[in-house]
Amino acid sequence: MKKVSIDPITRLEGHGKIEIFLNDAGDVANAYLQIPELRGFEKFCEGRPVEELPRIVPRICGV
Amino acid sequence: MAKLKLALYWAAACGGCDVAVLDINEKILDVANLADIVFWPIALDFKYHHVEAMPDKSIDVCLFNGAIRSSEQEHIAKMLRAKSKVLVSFGSCACFGGIPALANLTTRAEIMQRAYIEAPSNDNPNKTLPQTKVSVPEGELTLPELFDDVLTLAQVVPVEYFVPGCPPTVDLILKVVNALATNSLPPVGAIIASEKSLCDECDRKKEKKMISKIYRTHEIIPDAERCLLEQGLLCMGPATRGGCGALCVKVNIPCRGCFGPPPGVKDQGAKLISSIASIYETKDEKDIARMVDEVADPAGTFYRFGMSNSMLKRKRVQGK
Numbered sequence: 001m002k003k004v005s006i007d008p009i010t011r012l013e014g015h016g017k018i019e020i021f022l023n024d025a026g027d028v029a030n031a032y033l034q035i036p037e038l039r040g041f042e043k044f045c046e047g048r049p050v051e052e053l054p055r056i057v058p059r060i061c062g063v
Numbered sequence: 064m065a066k067l068k069l070a071l072y073w074a075a076a077c078g079g080c081d082v083a084v085l086d087i088n089e090k091i092l093d094v095a096n097l098a099d100i101v102f103w104p105i106a107l108d109f110k111y112h113h114v115e116a117m118p119d120k121s122i123d124v125c126l127f128n129g130a131i132r133s134s135e136q137e138h139i140a141k142m143l144r145a146k147s148k149v150l151v152s153f154g155s156c157a158c159f160g161g162i163p164a165l166a167n168l169t170t171r172a173e174i175m176q177r178a179y180i181e182a183p184s185n186d187n188p189n190k191t192l193p194q195t196k197v198s199v200p201e202g203e204l205t206l207p208e209l210f211d212d213v214l215t216l217a218q219v220v221p222v223e224y225f226v227p228g229c230p231p232t233v234d235l236i237l238k239v240v241n242a243l244a245t246n247s248l249p250p251v252g253a254i255i256a257s258e259k260s261l262c263d264e265c266d267r268k269k270e271k272k273m274i275s276k277i278y279r280t281h282e283i284i285p286d287a288e289r290c291l292l293e294q295g296l297l298c299m300g301p302a303t304r305g306g307c308g309a310l311c312v313k314v315n316i317p318c319r320g321c322f323g324p325p326p327g328v329k330d331q332g333a334k335l336i337s338s339i340a341s342i343y344e345t346k347d348e349k350d351i352a353r354m355v356d357e358v359a360d361p362a363g364t365f366y367r368f369g370m371s372n373s374m375l376k377r378k379r380v381q382g383k
Binding site: 001003006007008010011012013014015019021029030032034036037038039040042043044045046047048049051052055056058059060061062063 | 073075076077078079080081082083104105106107108109110111112132133135136161162163165166168169171173174175176177178182193199200201202204206207209229230279280281316319359360363364367
């Protein structure tokens with residue numbers, strides 16, 4: 001199947017790519033959005049003093 | 064003068080450095096007069112294949128922010144290095160690892176487990192984890208491999224300049240823009256900030272007092288005129304490069320070191336530990352032990368932005 005890749009997706013915060021599969025008629029058979037990043041805030045915030053979190057978690061999204 | 068070709072990219076980042084560039088407000092028009100921006104995912108719709116098609120060294124300057132913690136980020140870092148005459152490590156993540164480098168205090172396996180399986184808001188009954196390759200009915204999908212270690216940009220490719228900060232301040236960004244406009248960049252390898260520590264730029268009163276207790280930031284309301292360290296708060300000032308205008312300290316919160324180590328210091332956390340230990344008032348072992356315990360999170364505080372360059376390296380799993 002023909003595949004059209006949109007990589008990277010732009011004009012938003014974060015990383016993503018879209019893979020679009022086209023069938024023989026040229027119509028979209030399926031499309032997939034993938035997020036090729038993970039930083040792990042959910043885990044590395046554990047063990048940090050709670051009063052420090054307001055200085056750590058804003059770095060999830062600087063926008 | 065022909066317009067410069069400028070690229071900006073983000074790896075393991077938050078977008079703050081890109082927004083900081085936009086914080087120069089109307090001066091972005093000066094940037095637009097000076098340069099054609101050929102790649103900037105937050106603002107423009109150029110794709111990776113556009114960059115792949117560029118001849119080597121055809122980009123004059125690339126401002127690269129974000130840490131390197133995946134195979135895709137490493138790949139794009141290497142690509143932009145090849146395509147760029149000057150590569151700038153922009154922001155604390157690219158320079159020192161930044162907040163994402165706190166992941167070096169845990170492991171990739173634990174992160175995946177928490178994010179995809181344990182987190183209370185998940186709906187993942189089959190305990191599916193992301194894979195680097197997966198087959199779907201229509202074909203194949205790929206994802207980059209996540210590294211176990213979070214790296215700085217300079218740990219992956221050679222870099223000409225470093226602009227620290229989380230994010231770099233508008234003043235620093237304008238310094239870089241002006242240097243480009245007047246073709247007056249400093250010698251290669253320069254860190255574009257102050258050559259002194261933050262304490263030098265901080266105008267709080269320093270009385271050279273010794274401390275007998277370490278306070279967590281919620282335990283006291285600090286006097287706005289006196290040195291925060293002398294009041295028993297952990298301020299990274301002595302172990303942090305200046306150039307930020309002491310922004311945090313001016314709003315009565317202690318510095319957390321986002322500008323990295325001052326000149327001549329290899330390990331920021333070690334430098335800070337020695338600075339704090341040198342102002343402990345007591346020589347009594349029990350008191351010293353108490354004060355050590357009063358530091359709630361040593362690794363995560365002394366290396367808040369600098370785990371990638373820390374001599375601690377990373378959390379080690381027993382036996383490996």
